[in-house]
Amino acid sequence: MDTTLTTNKSFSVPLSLRLSGSALKIIAVLSMVTDHCAYFLMEPDTPLYNVMRCFGRIAFPVFAFLIAEGFAHTRSRTRYFLTLLGFAIVSEIPWFLLNGYDGTHNVMFTLSLGVAALAIFDRLCEHGPLCCFSILLMCILTWWSGVDYDWRGVLMIAIFYMLRKQTIIPWLSRHHVCFPSQAIMQILFTFPFMMHYGIAGAVLASIVIFLYDGTRGNIKGAVAKYSFYAFYPLHLLLIYYLSEII
DSSP states (O other): OOOEEEEETTEEEEGGGOBOHHHHHHHHHHHHHHHHHHHHHSOTTSHHHHHHHHHHTTHHHHHHHHHHHHHHHOSOHHHHHHHHHHHHHHHHHHHHHHHOSSSOBOHHHHHHHHHHHHHHHHHHTTSHHHHHHHHHHHHHHHHHHTBTTHHHHHHHHHHHHHTSHHHHHHHHHHHTOOOOOHHHHHHHHHHHHHHTTOHHHHHHHHHHHHTBOSOOOSOOSHHHHHHHHHHHHHHHHHHHHHHHHO
16 A cells, blocks of 8 residues: 655655644644743753744744635635734733733734735736735735734745645636646745744744644634634733742
8 A cells, every 4th residue: 555645746745744734733832831931931051042042933934824824725714814813912911921012012912903905815816916015015014014934924824825736726827837746836835934034943943834634633613723722812911920930
């Protein structure tokens, strides 16, 4: 029996190493919690702090990738956007408690604006210059508003979505584009943005994304989905209380 899943003609990955969407979510959440614990609760520039922060750099690229996948598969893109935006607003309370009024805003706003950028792309993709200009305006908005990961985060989400095989296939015959591997293409074009936040974390995030098998995994249903969203503000609130005790 063949135990590999072929990603292109010359490369295959053992099925035992492939990761579902649920596995990617768990890895991203663990990475995020590790990163925030180091940043808010530990002394900087210690060996353990640096290792934890490095592992923490996995989180956002994987979340960005999952947002692109989620946008492609959701039944209601409007609800998807409003859900992310709602949790972003709620998350501002623990974000403010941890960071004070420093002009920044939590990453859920970045993810929701990323979804808005994807909606713009889908609506205007036939009008190349207008589409590019609209996404550029969205990036300027994220930079101006001070959301976490700013314009790089939104571009990362957009690139992950644009280079999905299902998104790019209609353009292949028209432009004679070779599409050797979806994951490799996505990683190559997003890696410069990942690298801005640390090269080791970018490499680790790229490995996780490359191992995605395209399946949803065992974490399903509305309760599980909203629990993942709610975990973000709840874990920030818990870290705030721990920081007050420590």
